[in-house]
Amino acid sequence: MSERPHEIAEETIAFLRHHLLDPTPQNYTLCFAAHSGAHPALHKALAAISDDGIRVTQKDADELFAQFLTALPPGLTNDEPDFARALRHQALKITDAVNDAAVVAGAFNLELSSDYDRLKTDPANVATILATMLDRSRKAENELAAAMAELQTLRTELEAAREDSNRDAVTNLHNRRALLAHLAELAEAKRDHVLAICDVDHFKSVNDTYGHVVGDRVLKSIGNALSTACAPHVVGRWGGEEFLVILSDTELSDAKRIIEEAREHVAGTRYKLRATDEPIGTITFSAGLVCVNDTDNGAQEAIIRADELLYRAKSEGRNRSIAA
Structure with missing residues (x-):
């Protein structure tokens, strides 16, 4: 997942303007998702249309949105709606701020043109006309500064919304959505890594005996232990009492x-x-651990192999890890 949301927002607006696409929430969401790296398949499909200098039409954009963003990827049904709503909300506000700045700049240009024409036809009142032009310049500068300040605030809010969408509410670790995005990045970069699926033993009895509040504290504690031991590698909550650890550029024995x-x-x-x-x-x-390389047919195949080793560890007595 990209860590430069400000630049991506600017790239998204520039892309829409270059291709003469209206900055609607749907178009903004489509282009932001493509430029952010969160959806590699969408990025490739959009690039296939536009890389040769061909303009992306609204029909193209609608078809890509329907193909890639209306149906949620497996496992993201709990996270994606909130993220999508937050992104659409921020897209509308950012579009309004950009449009406001454009209106201010356009009106200022018209006023300057009018004042310039007056200078040519009424040279006796140069001082008065120049004073009016300076006053309008200061007013436009203040309005543009206000619009840019609002845009910066919206960028910060967008960054916070994106960060929240990638975090598990209980453990504050990466959630499934963020983990899948990271795996997609590693696959695209053809970087070898180790996957480890860790499952808390007999966790149901903890919830049944002490309640979900205590169970959540246990999950948070285990998540912290994994994060500390595995730093700087990526650790996230895969779901329920399962955690996924992604150890990049690491030998299986070290992992x-x-x-x-x-x-x-x-x-x-x-x-x-x-x-x-x-x-x-x-x-x-x-835990079950497997090496992942570019011969694997996607992360899902590696996850299945790791899951099989995890259940082998469970069947052999629990409280152990098996790597293969």
């Missing part, structure tokens, strides 16, 4: 050592109820 350090830390932690200090007992997790 297993890292996951084992996290597993031992979690198993050695004594969890207690916050209100009463009552011990919860030992919490452990099991």
Whole structure:
């Protein structure tokens, strides 16, 4: 996922203007998703139309939106609607701010042209006309400054909305959407990496015995342990009590050592109820690790292989990791 939302917003507006596409929420969302790197397939499809200097028509844009953005990718049904709504909302506000700035600039140009014509036809009142022009210039400058300040605020809000859309609400780690985007980036760059799926053992009994609030605190604690042990690699909540760790440019043996350090830390932690200090007992997790390279047919195939190793670890007694 790109980390330069300000530049992407500017690139999106420039792309729409270059191709004479109206800055509607749908067009903005389409081009922003393509330029952000969050949707590699959409980016390639848009580039295939425009790379040879051919203008993207509104029909092209509508067809791409229908093909790539109206149907949600698997596993994103819980996250994508909120993100899409936030993005559309910010797109409308940014479009309004840009249009306001354009109106101010256009009106100022017309007024200057009119004043210039008066200078030629009424040279006796040069001082008065120049004073009027300076006053209009200051007014236009203030209005443009206000419009740009609003645009900067909206950019900040857009960045915050995008960041929130990539975070799991319980653990504050990357969510499934962000993990899939990162895997797509690695695949596109043909970078080898190791996938580790970690699943908390007997987590249902924690929820059933102590409630979901305690269960969420346990998940957050395990997420923190994985993040610390695996830094600077990407760690996220895959769903439920499952975490996904993506270790880029790492040998399988090194990745297993890292996951084992996290597993031992979690198993050695004594969890207690916050209100009463009552011990919860030992919490452990099991993990399956696989190497991913450019011979794999997408991340989904690697995830299936890692999942099979995870359940093998479960069947062999839990609280262990298996790499292959």
